[in-house]
Amino acid sequence: xxxxxxxxxxxxxxxxxxxxxxxxxxxxxxxxxxxxxxxxxxxxxxxxxxxxxxxxxxxxxxxxxxxxxxxxxxxxxxxxxxxxxxxxxxxxxxxxxxxxxxxxxxxxxxxxxxxxxxxxxxxxxxxxxxxxxxxxxxxxxxxxxxxxxxxx
Amino acid sequence: xxxxxxxxxxxxxxxxxxxxxxxxxxxxxxxxxxxxxxxxxxxxxxxxxxxxxxxxxxxxxxxxxxxxxxxxxxxxxxxxxxxxxxxxxxxxxxxxxxxxxxxxxxxxxxxxxxxxxxxxxxxxxxxxxxxxxxxxxxxxxxxxxxxxxxxxxxxxxxxxxxxxxxxxxxxxxxxxxxxxxxxxxxxxxxxxxxxxxxxxxxxxxxxxxxxxxxxxxxxxxxxxxxxxxx
Numbered sequence: 001x002x003x004x005x006x007x008x009x010x011x012x013x014x015x016x017x018x019x020x021x022x023x024x025x026x027x028x029x030x031x032x033x034x035x036x037x038x039x040x041x042x043x044x045x046x047x048x049x050x051x052x053x054x055x056x057x058x059x060x061x062x063x064x065x066x067x068x069x070x071x072x073x074x075x076x077x078x079x080x081x082x083x084x085x086x087x088x089x090x091x092x093x094x095x096x097x098x099x100x101x102x103x104x105x106x107x108x109x110x111x112x113x114x115x116x117x118x119x120x121x122x123x124x125x126x127x128x129x130x131x132x133x134x135x136x137x138x139x140x141x142x143x144x145x146x147x148x149x150x151x152x
Numbered sequence: 153x154x155x156x157x158x159x160x161x162x163x164x165x166x167x168x169x170x171x172x173x174x175x176x177x178x179x180x181x182x183x184x185x186x187x188x189x190x191x192x193x194x195x196x197x198x199x200x201x202x203x204x205x206x207x208x209x210x211x212x213x214x215x216x217x218x219x220x221x222x223x224x225x226x227x228x229x230x231x232x233x234x235x236x237x238x239x240x241x242x243x244x245x246x247x248x249x250x251x252x253x254x255x256x257x258x259x260x261x262x263x264x265x266x267x268x269x270x271x272x273x274x275x276x277x278x279x280x281x282x283x284x285x286x287x288x289x290x291x292x293x294x295x296x297x298x299x300x301x302x303x304x305x306x307x308x309x310x311x312x313x314x315x316x317x318x319x320x321x322x323x324x325x326x327x328x329x330x331x332x333x334x335x336x337x338x339x340x341x342x343x344x345x346x347x348x349x350x351x352x353x354x355x356x357x358x359x360x361x362x363x364x365x366x367x368x369x370x371x372x373x374x375x376x377x378x379x380x381x382x
Contacts (some may be wrong), residue, residue, distance in 0.1 A: 090367065095270045096220045101184075117271045 003137045003146065006128070012151045013039050013125075013133055014055075017046020019150035020123075023142045024051060026073055026101040029117050031109035034125035039133050040107045043125065044077055047105060051075055060107065064092050073101055080108040089115055153210045153242075155350050156234075157343030158195060160187040160227040161219030161248045162267065162315055167195045168343035169202055169209075172351055176202050178344050188226045195230075206238040211357065213350040215341065216245035217366040218267060218275035218292060224365040235360040242357040244350050247366070249277035251345040252313050253286045254352075255338040261309035262289070263334075268316040269294050275368055276300055281311075285352060294368045306330060313339050 007013045020043075024030075030047065032040045045057040053068045053075055060066045060079040068075040076097045083089050089112050097104060098117070109116060121139035128134050137143050159166040159180075165187045166180035177198045183190065199205060212234055214227035228245060235241050252265035259281050267275040274297045278289040297316075301324045304310065312320055313334035325331035333339075350356060 087369065090221055090369065093220075093222045096222050098270065099184075115270070 001139070001141060001144065003139075003143050005135045005137070005146070005151070007133045007135060007151060009131050010039065010042050013042045013135070014046035014049070015151045016135060016146070017043040017048075018050040019046075019146045020137065020143065021047035021050020023146075024073070024103050026099065026103065027119075028103045029098075029120040030103065030105040031116050031120040031122045032105070032107045032125065033110060033122060035127070038125035038127055039135075040125060041077075043123065043135070044075075044105050047103075048075055051103065065094075065097070067097075073103060074099075075103050075105060078104065078106045080106060080111040083108075083111050086115070153351060153354060154204075154208060155211045155213055155347040156195060156199070156206075156209050157346040157350075158191060158212065158214045158227050158230050159251075159341045159343040159346055160191055160223040160230070161215035161217060162223060162341045164341050165190045165194060166341065166343040167191065167198045168347050169198055169204065170344055170347035170351065175344050175347075176204075178342065180342050182340070187223055191226065191230055195234075206234060206241070209238070209241055211242040211244065211350060211354070213244045213246055213346045214363075215248040215251060215346060216364070217248055218269070218294065218368040219248045219341075221367060224367065228363055228365055232360050232363060242354070243360050243363055244356040244358060245363050245365070246346050246349040246356065247277070247288075247292055248341060249275065249292045249314070250279065250286060250288065251349050252339075252341065253277075253279040253281060254345040254348045255342065256311060256313060256334055257281060257286060257348070259311050261311060262305070263311050263313060264304070265314040266297075266312060266316045266320055267314045269368075272297055274300065274316055278305075286349075292366070292368060301325075304331075315340060 041059045045055050048057045049055045051073050053070045060077045066077045124136040126134040154171050157168040164180050168178035169176040214231045217224045249265040253263040263279045263281050265277050269275050277292040280287045311332045321333045
């Protein structure tokens with residue numbers, strides 16, 4: 001199913017991320033679709049908080065992957081911008097991170113579309129203005145009950 | 153020959169000290185923690201427990217793969233680093249799948265070690281275990297799980313081992329008494345099995361610079377096939 005949201009500020013995008021993060025469990029893979037500056041890292045900041053991790057999420061562009069370890073769930077945040085082959089992907093340790101107590105959040109998931117799990121939850125972020133975003137979540141019915149109240 | 157084994161190819165971090173006559177010490181921990189932080193202190197502690205130093209050893213062995221990409225690199229880097237400081241050591245890297253079979257060396261029949269690679273994909277090998285030892289029947293490979301087990305050769309008793317073995321047994325062979333599951337304690341990687349493989353065939357020793365991981369990437373042909381199906 002596809003669920004569409006409109007956020008009016010980074011704070012609202014974080015709030016939506018928080019609602020998504022609360023609904024995630026180990027083994028989930030978030031696959032982001034969206035251009036530079038669309039808010040993928042901002043959204044991930046919210047997801048981390050929703051998962052019970054801290055909000056000190058930074059862009060994984062330079063490290064390729066940032067790990068946020070929790071007592072229960074952990075989050076691994078990838079940037080696949082420079083990953084263009086299966087061999088490249090292997091060297092990020094992507095497959096090592098797929099684990100029953102780890103959530104993967106993958107920026108530039110277009111680049112590894114053939115290697116994403118069938119159960120991946122796709123989140124498309126589109127700029128509709130400087131501060132406003134259209135955010136489309138393509139996933140299962142766990143996300144059906146997220147409403148405007150979650151954006152506050 | 154006195155051998156130190158270092159196993160980091162999967163979730164288990166393990167070290168062992170073993171000679172032809174006996175296993176002197178072994179430590180293994182199933183852990184999510186980074187093997188790079190665990191494995192060297194574990195090796196040092198184990199040697200200290202045996203009142204040995206690296207100087208007393210004759211050889212050192214790690215897993216060549218398949219397995220965790222990062223884990224394999226940690227094991228090989230550890231061995232290369234240790235050999236830098238102890239250049240007399242003979243070193244080797246042993247197939248992770250062969251080593252899993254070595255844990256079941258008393259079994260007579262076919263052993264199929266199977267490790268989870270990624271969704272739907274497994275690392276798998278086929279080995280014959282007999283009084284003569286462990287012998288590979290085919291090359292270790294990465295392949296489609298359902299396809300491989302649909303056509304499994306079953307004219308002899310088969311024992312499944314490795315981190316995916318329990319799921320394979322229940323998914324495909326739940327009611328098949330001729331497909332056995334390795335005992336829990338012998339189903340995952342452990343360093344003594346690497347030592348056993350090296351001791352069984354000391355000619356595996358290579359120059360440290362030639363020590364290489366065998367990641368078992370999908371072959372070009374498989375990729376082309378996958379691509380054409382997209």
